[in-house]
Each structure stands twice: as C-alpha cells, then as structure tokens.
Amino acid sequence: MASEEGVIKIIRNKQVILRDYVSGFPKESDMQVVSSGTIKLKLPEGCEGVLVKNFYLSCDPYMRGRMTKCDPGTRYLDSFNPAYKRIWSGKVLESGDPKFKEGDLVWGITGWEEYSLITGTATQSLFKIHNTHDVPLSYYTGILGMPGMSAYVGFYEVCSPKKGETVFVSAASGAVGQLVGQFAKLSGCYVAGSAGTKQKVDLLKNKFGFDEAFNYKDEPDLDAALKRYFPEGIDIYFDNVGGKMLDAVLLNMKMNGRIAACGMISQYNLEQPEGVHNLLSLIMKQVHLKGFLVFNYYHLYGKFLERVLPAIKEGKITYVEDVAEGLESAPAALIGLFAGRNVGKQVVVVSRE
Amino acid sequence: MASEEGVIKIIRNKQVILRDYVSGFPKESDMQVVSSGTIKLKLPEGCEGVLVKNFYLSCDPYMRGRMTKCDPGTRYLDSFNPAYKRIWSGKVLESGDPKFKEGDLVWGITGWEEYSLITGTATQSLFKIHNTHDVPLSYYTGILGMPGMSAYVGFYEVCSPKKGETVFVSAASGAVGQLVGQFAKLSGCYVAGSAGTKQKVDLLKNKFGFDEAFNYKDEPDLDAALKRYFPEGIDIYFDNVGGKMLDAVLLNMKMNGRIAACGMISQYNLEQPEGVHNLLSLIMKQVHLKGFLVFNYYHLYGKFLERVLPAIKEGKITYVEDVAEGLESAPAALIGLFAGRNVGKQVVVVSRE
Numbered sequence: 001m002a003s004e005e006g007v008i009k010i011i012r013n014k015q016v017i018l019r020d021y022v023s024g025f026p027k028e029s030d031m032q033v034v035s036s037g038t039i040k041l042k043l044p045e046g047c048e049g050v051l052v053k054n055f056y057l058s059c060d061p062y063m064r065g066r067m068t069k070c071d072p073g074t075r076y077l078d079s080f081n082p083a084y085k086r087i088w089s090g091k092v093l094e095s096g097d098p099k100f101k102e103g104d105l106v107w108g109i110t111g112w113e114e115y116s117l118i119t120g121t122a123t124q125s126l127f128k129i130h131n132t133h134d135v136p137l138s139y140y141t142g143i144l145g146m147p148g149m150s151a152y153v154g155f156y157e158v159c160s161p162k163k164g165e166t167v168f169v170s171a172a173s174g175a176v177g178q179l180v181g182q183f184a185k186l187s188g189c190y191v192a193g194s195a196g197t198k199q200k201v202d203l204l205k206n207k208f209g210f211d212e213a214f215n216y217k218d219e220p221d222l223d224a225a226l227k228r229y230f231p232e233g234i235d236i237y238f239d240n241v242g243g244k245m246l247d248a249v250l251l252n253m254k255m256n257g258r259i260a261a262c263g264m265i266s267q268y269n270l271e272q273p274e275g276v277h278n279l280l281s282l283i284m285k286q287v288h289l290k291g292f293l294v295f296n297y298y299h300l301y302g303k304f305l306e307r308v309l310p311a312i313k314e315g316k317i318t319y320v321e322d323v324a325e326g327l328e329s330a331p332a333a334l335i336g337l338f339a340g341r342n343v344g345k346q347v348v349v350v351s352r353e
Numbered sequence: 354m355a356s357e358e359g360v361i362k363i364i365r366n367k368q369v370i371l372r373d374y375v376s377g378f379p380k381e382s383d384m385q386v387v388s389s390g391t392i393k394l395k396l397p398e399g400c401e402g403v404l405v406k407n408f409y410l411s412c413d414p415y416m417r418g419r420m421t422k423c424d425p426g427t428r429y430l431d432s433f434n435p436a437y438k439r440i441w442s443g444k445v446l447e448s449g450d451p452k453f454k455e456g457d458l459v460w461g462i463t464g465w466e467e468y469s470l471i472t473g474t475a476t477q478s479l480f481k482i483h484n485t486h487d488v489p490l491s492y493y494t495g496i497l498g499m500p501g502m503s504a505y506v507g508f509y510e511v512c513s514p515k516k517g518e519t520v521f522v523s524a525a526s527g528a529v530g531q532l533v534g535q536f537a538k539l540s541g542c543y544v545a546g547s548a549g550t551k552q553k554v555d556l557l558k559n560k561f562g563f564d565e566a567f568n569y570k571d572e573p574d575l576d577a578a579l580k581r582y583f584p585e586g587i588d589i590y591f592d593n594v595g596g597k598m599l600d601a602v603l604l605n606m607k608m609n610g611r612i613a614a615c616g617m618i619s620q621y622n623l624e625q626p627e628g629v630h631n632l633l634s635l636i637m638k639q640v641h642l643k644g645f646l647v648f649n650y651y652h653l654y655g656k657f658l659e660r661v662l663p664a665i666k667e668g669k670i671t672y673v674e675d676v677a678e679g680l681e682s683a684p685a686a687l688i689g690l691f692a693g694r695n696v697g698k699q700v701v702v703v704s705r706e
Contacts, residue, residue: 288641289641
C-alpha cells in the first residue's frame with residue numbers, strides 16, 4: 001500500500017463513523033462502517049503531520065462519554081462526530097514531524113479507520129514504540145498504553161499502597177483491572193476482584209493471581225459479599241464501575257482508606273446516574289476518594305514502562321486480550337464492552353503488522 | 354462550691370441524659386435534665402484523674418451520630434448512654450494528674466453536667482488553656498477548640514488553598530463555616546457561603562467578609578445558584594452538609610478541585626441517606642474528595658493556635674456565638690442546631706466563670 005516511486009496512491013479508507021449522538025445503551029446500529037472516504041497515501045506538501053497505517057484499535061469504556069452530545073467545555077473530552085477517536089497502534093508511512101520517521105511504530109489517539117493523517121496538536125499525544133521485538137504491538141493499546149497507565153497511576157500515584165494492605169478491584173478482568181490486581185500482588189497486598197461471569201472470575205484467580213474473586217451478578221447483597229472477602233475492611237478500592245458497588249464498598253472501607261475513581265462503567269448508559277448513599281463513610285473512616293484522568297499523568301509514562309515491560313518479559317505480569325478481527329467487527333466489539341461480553345482487554349485488529 | 358478545709362462537700366450534680374437512642378429527627382423529650390446524681394467534690398484517694406467544674410458546653414452536629422444506636426466498632430465514635438459526652442471548657446478543682454493543677458482552665462470532652470471527674474485515657478484529650486485574659490473562655494468550645502480545628506484542618510491541610518482560588522462553604526455561618534470563610538479571605542481567595550436564613554446570609558456578608566452568600570432555602574435549583582456565584586467553577590468546597598448541596602457542587606467543581614468532607618448535617622436525621630448522583634464529576638474534573646476526623650489532627654493544635662489567636666486579638670478574625678443560659682436550656686439548644694435555629698456557634702453556659 002506504500003506509495004511507489006513517482007506514483008501517489010489514492011485509496012479508499014475504511015472508517016467507522018457514529019451515525020448520531022447516543023443516549024442510553026448504545027447499539028451496533030448507532031455506528032456504521034463506511035468505505036466512501038479516500039485518502040492520499042502522501043503527506044500534503046509542507047505538512048508537519050504524520051501519516052500512519054493502523055494495525056490495532058482499542059475499545060475502552062471512556063469512549064461512551066464521547067458518544068453523548070454535551071455542551072462544549074462541560075466535559076473533559078468534547079463529544080466527537082462523525083468518526084470516533086480512539087487509541088490505536090500502527091506504523092508511520094510518512095512523517096513531516098522530525099520526531100517520527102517512516103517505519104516507526106507508534107501509538108496514540110486517532111480516528112477509527114485504516115489510515116490516519118495526524119496533524120497539529122494531535123501529534124503531541126503520539127508515542128514512539130521502541131521495543132516491538134519483545135511484546136506484541138497490540139499491547140500498546142492496552143497494558144502498555146492508556147489502560148496500563150490508568151492502572152499504574154490509580155494504584156501507585158493515587159492510592160500509595162503499602163505491603164499487607166487489602167485491595168479491592170471492580171471490573172477486575174478488564175484492561176485496567178487485571179493489571180491493578182497484579183500490581184497489588186507485586187506490592188505484597190491481599191487483593192480481591194469482582195467481575196460479571198464465572199469465566200472472568202476463574203481468570204482472576206487462576207491467571208492473574210487474585211487472592212479471591214466473585215461474580216457480582218451472583219451476589220444479591222454486595223455489602224455481604226465484600227464483608228466475606230474483607231472481614232477487616234478495605235484499604236484500597238480501585239473503582240472502575242461506580243454505582244451500587246461503590247456504595248457497598250463505602251460501607252467496608254478501613255480507616256484512612258483510599259479510593260481511586262478511574263471509571264464508572266455501570267453509570268455510562270443510564271439517563272440519570274444512580275444515587276450513592278453511603279458517602280458519610282468518607283468522613284467516618286477518613287477516606288480519600290480521588291478521581292483521576294490518565295492523560296494528566298503521561299509525564300510518568302517512561303517510569304511506568306520501566307516497571308511494567310521487564311515484568312511482562314519475566315512473566316511476572318500477564319495479560320489477556322479479547323481480539324476482534326477486522327474494522328467491521330469494531331461496532332459489535334465496542335457494544336460488547338458495555339454488556340461485559342469481552343474477556344480481557346478488547347482489541348480490534350485493523351490490519352496485521 | 355469548693356471544698357472547705359476539713360469538709361468534703363457532696364453535692365447534687367445536675368446532668369442532661371439521653372432517655373434512649375434516637376432515630377430520625379431528635380426531640381427535646383429524648384433528653385432529660387436530672388439532679389438525682391451526686392458528686393463528691395474531692396478526688397478519690399490515689400486517683401490520677403482531674404475534677405473539674407464546667408462553665409461552657411458545646412453543641413455540635415457530630416453529636417447526632419452519637420445518639421444513634423449502632424454496633425460497637427462500626428462507627429468512629431461509639432454511641433453513648435446515658436449521659437452525653439461533649440466539648441466543654443471549665444476549671445480544675447482538684448487534680449491527681451501532674452499535668453494539671455487546681456485553678457487551671459481546661460477544655461476537652463466530658464459529660465453534660467455541672468461537675469465532671471475525668472479519669473483514665475479521657476485525660477489525654479484534656480487541653481490546658483494558657484491565654485484566658487485575651488479571649489472569652491467559651492471560645493475554647495468553638496473557634497479555639499474542636500470546631501476551629503476542623504476549619505483549620507479541612508481548609509489548610511485537606512484543601513491546600515492557593516491565592517485567587519474560589520471557595521464555597523455550606524452551613525457557612527456555623528461554628529466551622531464562619532472560620533473557613535475568614536481563612537479563605539486571609540488566603541486571598543474568593544469565597545461564597547450558603548446558610549438557611551436571611552439573618553445568617555447577612556452575617557456572612559457583613560460580619561464575616563464573605564464575597565457572596567445565599568439562602569439555600571430560597572433556591573429551587575442549587576446548581577443554578579452555584580453557577581451564579583461561581584461562573585467559572587469551584588476550586589475548593591468545604592462540605593458541612595452533604596446531600597443535595599454536595600450533588601450540586603459536584604457539577605460545578607473546577608479541574609483539580611478539592612472537597613473537604615467535614616460533616617453532612619443534612620443527612621444525620623434521615624433514616625436512609627439521600628443518594629448523590631454526580632460522582633462521575635470526580636473523575637471528569639479530577640477532584641480530590643477527602644473525609645477527615647479532626648481528632649486525628651490534634652498534633653497541629655499548637656500551630657493552629659499560633660495562627661488563630663493573634664488574628665482574633667488583632668480583629669482579623671471575628672466570631673459569633675449563640676449563647677443559651679443554663680444546663681436546662683441545653684436540650685433545646687441541641688435540637689435547634691438541627692433545625693438551623695442557632696445563629697453562629699451554639700454554646701450553653703453551665704456556670705459563669
């Protein structure tokens with residue numbers, strides 16, 4: 001697909017676009033795979049951007065927020081239309097930016113499409129990948145990218161874990177949760193996780209080394225479930241779900257506990273978020289609850305890689321991906337995320353390397 | 354009332370006792386003033402405790418929590434029965450503790466009664482008062498005691514204010530709120546407060562120097578009210594009330610905002626706490642919400658006094674008390690707190706110095 005000498009290829013650029021803003025639970029039909037757009041496989045004259053071919057795309061819960069129409073400036077990311085923007089990894093075809101050159105492997109944020117022309121400030125959130133021989137490139141959409149950094153920042157920077165502390169993780173088999181649990185074990189903590197199927201619960205215990213795990217759908221009383229796994233309370237809660245689980249956790253926090261609010265997937269598709277009733281526990285137990293946005297912590301990315309890359313290579317940290325093949329499968333993969341159908345990190349293969 | 358030479362006085366010791374644990378809104382009739390108990394105005398032989406005569410007692414919202422029956426160990430303070438324990442200031446009549454001597458003025462936590470014998474670990478939370486000539490003794494139940502420390506810890510330690518930031522305080526004319534607002538002005542912040550009567554709103558603006566103030570009962574839409582006073586959002590929220598106000602504040606926090614959860618008086622008398630719906634804002638705005646218990650910060654008491662005492666003497670900080678006369682008026686004074694009848698810090702005079 002690269003341009004041949006003297007010939008500039010203009011090709012169809014398959015894309016997934018959002019038909020319209022979404023309210024409530026998103027459906028596959030809210031999205032559409034189109035091949036009507038074309039792209040010139042050549043940077044425009046004088047352009048300082050980067051032309052990339054996309055290999056892997058990421059499906060992440062935060063994307064739901066970007067499908068909702070909202071007033072500009074009222075959200076941390078503006079809504080986007082028509083094409084999604086999402087995390088991806090791929091290869092530079094041509095670059096007008098001195099930081100990148102042809103053949104570089106990169107990851108960052110772009111449209112949901114086969115080829116992308118990244119220009120302006122968007123190139124600032126483009127990361128060069130230096131170690132492709134050691135780990136699969138798709139890892140940079142997950143454990144070595146934004147979700148991995150979310151686990152790292154939320155656990156280490158927000159929660160300051162100490163050896164022997166008790167840690168609870170919700171949505172624990174997801175891209176972020178699976179890594180949080182493994183960080184907790186590496187830090188000498190006790191860790192229990194919740195997930196929504198027996199298969200995921202088994203993964204937590206048998207693959208990721210969680211001390212305990214439970215299927216929250218089997219628990220009519222979440223408070224009782226937490227008391228079973230944390231008879232003396234929770235020091236650290238890594239919250240990926242919000243809502244009823246957060247409410248139950250609040251009743252089980254230990255004195256001086258910490259909660260990293262990373263995501264609230266249980267709330268994203270509701271017209272009106274559920275009420276959380278037990279906030280008084282924050283005072284009674286002197287709890288520190290901190291929301292965080294990973295993109296404010298990318299100055300720590302190098303430090304993060306230094307910790308995680310060797311651990312992956314040495315087999316001390318493991319990783320499970322749920323891989324969907326082809327851009328056509330992307331809408332279903334994204335919807336599946338909100339129904340909990342993915343097992344592990346949801347990735348879409350656009351094109352093999 | 355002091356013992357005369359060779360004679361040990363045994364006198365009636367008037368007390369307020371709780372008839373039974375309370376659920377819902379407390380009533381005066383939940384309490385009873387009794388004179389049936391007697392106390393020997395002499396330390397028992399070999400006792401290392403302190404015998405004190407009480408002058409001023411404090412009414413504080415946190416006391417409501419101690420009127421509810423709950424399982425031991427599930428709350429930060431155990432329920433108490435039959436007599437209240439509350440903050441007071443008074444004079445040592447006799448001491449078996451080398452840290453105190455007859456005539457010392459002290460403040461701390463004791464029963465709601467005329468005379469108290471303080472023994473064991475309770476003497477550890479007894480503070481000697483060194484500067485009675487400068488400020489009224491009753492101040493040690495409020496601005497120079499636990500409520501003052503709550504304002505100090507919550508504002509400076511939890512919220513780390515910076516010059517030019519915007520600060521919102523609820524229950525702003527109360528013992529804690531009035532001081533938070535003044536700290537905010539001394540720190541070069543913009544501050545607005547909410548209260549429940551026109552008189553209190555006037556106090557905030559004309560006495561305590563708040564930039565703006567509003568009566569939350571006049572505001573059908575708290576979100577709109579906050580947007581009026583904080584068109585660019587809130588950096589720091591000092592929360593004394595919880596519930597609906599907290600929910601509205603969450604929609605108006607600025608990026609990297611901080612919330613000190615000091616109290617939630619709007620929730621204390623409800624059978625089931627209200628739901629708070631807007632917690633997703635904690636993530637979107639990367640907000641830090643921290644509950645705190647002032648008794649874990651008393652190591653800072655000296656530092657606090659150094660900041661506040663000179664400011665009071667120089668007139669840079671002012672203080673408003675609502676004084677009820679006599680132990681008989683104490684039950685009504687406490688109930689009044691939950692109905693918002695007090696204007697400023699609610700104090701009960703047991704006996705003039």
